[in-house]
Amino acid sequence: MALPSKNRRSPATRAAPAGVDKVPSGIAGFDQVTGGGLPRGRTTLVCGGAGCGKTLFGMEFLVNGARMHREPGVFLAFEETEADLANNVASLGFDVAGLVARKLLVIDYIKVDRREIEETGEYDLEGLFVRLDHAITSIGATRVVIDTLETLFTGFSNEALLRAELRRLFSWLKLRGVTAVITGEKGEGTLTRYGLEEYVSDCVISLDNRVRDQVSTRRLRIVKYRGSAHGTNEYPFLIDEHGFSVLPVTSLRLDCPVSNQRVSTGVAALDRMLEGGGYYRGSSVLVSGTAGTGKSSLAAMFADASCRRGQRVLYFALEESSAQVVRNMGSIGLDLAHWQARGQLTIQAARPTVFGLEMHLVAMHKAVEQLRPSAVIVDPLSSLVTAGDPHEVKSMLVRLFDYLKMKQITCVVTALTNESGHENTELGISSLIDTWLRVRDIETAGERTRGLYLVKSRGMGHSNQVREFIISSAGVDLVPVAIGPSGVLTGSARRHLESEQRAEVLAGTREVARRQRQLEGKRRLVEQQVAVMRDALLAEEEEMRALAAESGERDARRASAAASRNAKRKPERRHEAAMSKEVRS
Amino acid sequence: MSPAKKPPAKKQTAASAEFLLRLYVAGHTPKSLTAFENLKTICEEHLEGRYRLEVVDLLENPSLARGHQILALPALVRQLPPPVKKIIGDFSNVERVLVGLDLVPVTAGRRA
Numbered sequence: 138m139a140l141p142s143k144n145r146r147s148p149a150t151r152a153a154p155a156g157v158d159k160v161p162s163g164i165a166g167f168d169q170v171t172g173g174g175l176p177r178g179r180t181t182l183v184c185g186g187a188g189c190g191k192t193l194f195g196m197e198f199l200v201n202g203a204r205m206h207r208e209p210g211v212f213l214a215f216e217e218t219e220a221d222l223a224n225n226v227a228s229l230g231f232d233v234a235g236l237v238a239r240k241l242l243v244i245d246y247i248k249v250d251r252r253e254i255e256e257t258g259e260y261d262l263e264g265l266f267v268r269l270d271h272a273i274t275s276i277g278a279t280r281v282v283i284d285t286l287e288t289l290f291t292g293f294s295n296e297a298l299l300r301a302e303l304r305r306l307f308s309w310l311k312l313r314g315v316t317a318v319i320t321g322e323k324g325e326g327t328l329t330r331y332g333l334e335e336y337v338s339d340c341v342i343s344l345d346n347r348v349r350d351q352v353s354t355r356r357l358r359i360v361k362y363r364g365s366a367h368g369t370n371e372y373p374f375l376i377d378e379h380g381f382s383v384l385p386v387t388s389l390r391l392d393c394p395v396s397n398q399r400v401s402t403g404v405a406a407l408d409r410m411l412e413g414g415g416y417y418r419g420s421s422v423l424v425s426g427t428a429g430t431g432k433s434s435l436a437a438m439f440a441d442a443s444c445r446r447g448q449r450v451l452y453f454a455l456e457e458s459s460a461q462v463v464r465n466m467g468s469i470g471l472d473l474a475h476w477q478a479r480g481q482l483t484i485q486a487a488r489p490t491v492f493g494l495e496m497h498l499v500a501m502h503k504a505v506e507q508l509r510p511s512a513v514i515v516d517p518l519s520s521l522v523t524a525g526d527p528h529e530v531k532s533m534l535v536r537l538f539d540y541l542k543m544k545q546i547t548c549v550v551t552a553l554t555n556e557s558g559h560e561n562t563e564l565g566i567s568s569l570i571d572t573w574l575r576v577r578d579i580e581t582a583g584e585r586t587r588g589l590y591l592v593k594s595r596g597m598g599h600s601n602q603v604r605e606f607i608i609s610s611a612g613v614d615l616v617p618v619a620i621g622p623s624g625v626l627t628g629s630a631r632r633h634l635e636s637e638q639r640a641e642v643l644a645g646t647r648e649v650a651r652r653q654r655q656l657e658g659k660r661r662l663v664e665q666q667v668a669v670m671r672d673a674l675l676a677e678e679e680e681m682r683a684l685a686a687e688s689g690e691r692d693a694r695r696a697s698a699a700a701s702r703n704a705k706r707k708p709e710r711r712h713e714a715a716m717s718k719e720v721r722s
Numbered sequence: 723m724s725p726a727k728k729p730p731a732k733k734q735t736a737a738s739a740e741f742l743l744r745l746y747v748a749g750h751t752p753k754s755l756t757a758f759e760n761l762k763t764i765c766e767e768h769l770e771g772r773y774r775l776e777v778v779d780l781l782e783n784p785s786l787a788r789g790h791q792i793l794a795l796p797a798l799v800r801q802l803p804p805p806v807k808k809i810i811g812d813f814s815n816v817e818r819v820l821v822g823l824d825l826v827p828v829t830a831g832r833r834a
Binding site: 245247249253254257258260262263264265267270289292293 | 746748753756760780781784785787788791792793794795796797806807808809810811812813814815818819821822
């Protein structure tokens with residue numbers, strides 16, 4: 138929701154026609170989950186057990202408001218003194234004293250001690266109102282945090298009166314037009330121990346810190362948010378040296394942008410298997426395989442290629458330290474150290490068990506937000522399973538992949554499968570994967586070689602052939618495997634077959650040459666015979682012509698002789714003509 | 723609260739005041755008035771000539787609430803003699819007020 142940045146502080150609050158006006162909390166991820174932040178001019182209840190971050194949530198709300206929006210805030214502390222509070226959040230980089238000096242923050246510590254107070258009849262909590270009002274007016278605060286209001290219940294015995302006063306307080310806060318955060322301790326089966334939630338109708342947020350298998354995970358849930366759409370799930374959150382960050386689920390909608398742009402895998406032969414282009418930008422790539430099949434090498438090749446393109450890469454190493462990754466990849470000819478030095482490659486190494494799965498993902502999320510990489514590598518993803526149960530792993534990975542897709546970040550993850558691993562059981566995430574490479578061992582003739590094939594690659598034509606996957610000091614390469622009579626041949630068997638084939642080819646060419654020579658000889662023979670025959674023919678023709686000429690002469694001679702004879706006997710010739718006439722009729 | 727408008731003067735045996743009391747109220751509400759009346763009666767009866775009573779209206783001086791950690795009103799703070807004691811309410815329960823001011827022998831049951 139777009140919030141009018143110019144916040145007018147009018148006494149009463151009302152929902153804008155477009156919905157609830159919201160105040161950004163500035164807490165990473167939280168504003169996304171709530172679609173803008175906390176309801177402006179209303180009271181939000183933040184409840185949860187001890188140590189789940191309620192106070193920090195409140196403090197960050199105020200500090201962010203002061204720092205980013207210059208909205209002054211009041212922190213009414215019932216549990217910690219001003220000095221304690223300031224010290225506690227100083228480690229998060231919050232300069233409370235500075236904000237107080239700049240009149241952007243007031244911290245008022247209210248001590249409630251039953252032993253010091255003697256109740257002697259009717260009273261009310263007007264003093265609290267006076268103090269709060271004074272604090273608000275003194276700096277023109279628009280944000281108020283009361284931490285933890287329930288302390289009052291331990292300080293005063295008249296619960297009926299307290300409840301009436303609390304009701305008055307909440308309506309007073311609303312009337313005052315401040316955006317308030319009230320924290321409350323979690324009760325047995327209820328959101329808060331003293332049922333504060335019944336006074337807060339606008340927004341209730343529950344924080345939780347669960348321990349499971351000795352790993353604790355913090356979660357945040359929006360119990361209700363009147364007048365606003367909000368995510369209803371539990372969102373993991375993290376408190377680290379920069380404060381609070383919530384991992385928003387971006388998968389509320391499935392409308393991530395898609396790219397037709399291709400990015401090279403770093404292995405030319407693999408690019409050729411993928412229509413010659415490589416992975417789609419922003420797609421998720423899974424490299425799965427058994428131990429020692431070169432999954433990490435493939436991932437590292439991609440990281441190297443991305444760095445070469447001038448992009449930033451974030452490498453999450455979950456089993457090796459950063460130095461170890463660099464050294465190991467040095468053995469296949471990748472110089473990752475110089476990418477690190479240039480700031481293009483960031484390797485974040487963490488033991489999977491160091492914290493819960495959600496924490497890992499929140500940490501990844503944070504790192505991605507900070508570094509804004511073009512490619513993310515998680516190596517290996519499967520070790521995260523040790524930090525949560527498979528079902529949770531899947532749901533978290535959905536979030537991670539979705540998030541990376543929204544950001545158009547290409548993500549290469551590796552997964553270790555056991556020897557008997559079926560293709561469809563690999564963390565159950567195959568359906569989330571766009572391109573799935575499988576590397577497997579091929580054991581033949583006393584040798585272990587590696588084969589790589591593409592299980593799937595969405596949206597592109599791809600080779601369906603197994604390639605032999607060769608890792609050398611020059612990097613990773615793929616060669617087409619040989620298909621022999623006994624199936625796929627790799628390694629020396631392939632080389633053997635290849636040399637055999639070469640020999641065969643050689644023999645074949647020799648045969649052809651021989652046959653060619655033979656044919657040539659034959660042709661020459663035929664041509665010779667043809668020449669001889671033609672000669673004979675020519676001679677015969679010559680003779681024929683001579684013969685013809687001779688007989689012509691003879692005829693001529695005979696004719697001249699006859700002519701001379703005819704000149705002497707003409708009538709005889711007339712008679713001859715008459716005879717021929719008779720024959721014709 | 724009309725009588726309270728003479729804060730530093732009420733029954734002042736000047737420097738010799740044994741009891742230094744400060745009453746915090748917020749505005750001239752009926753509750754404030756009742757509290758003041760009740761308190762005055764108790765003081766006159768039990769502390770005659772030995773006390774000095776200041777009345778602080780927090781609506782006029784809100785910042786003063788911080789010093790004595792005032793939360794509930796009306797509130798009476800016994801600044802002298804030490805230790806500092808705090809009593810809240812309209813002082814209608816005389817017994818409790820006396821307990822709160824340490825004016826009742828321990829036998830009367832302090833922590834009732």
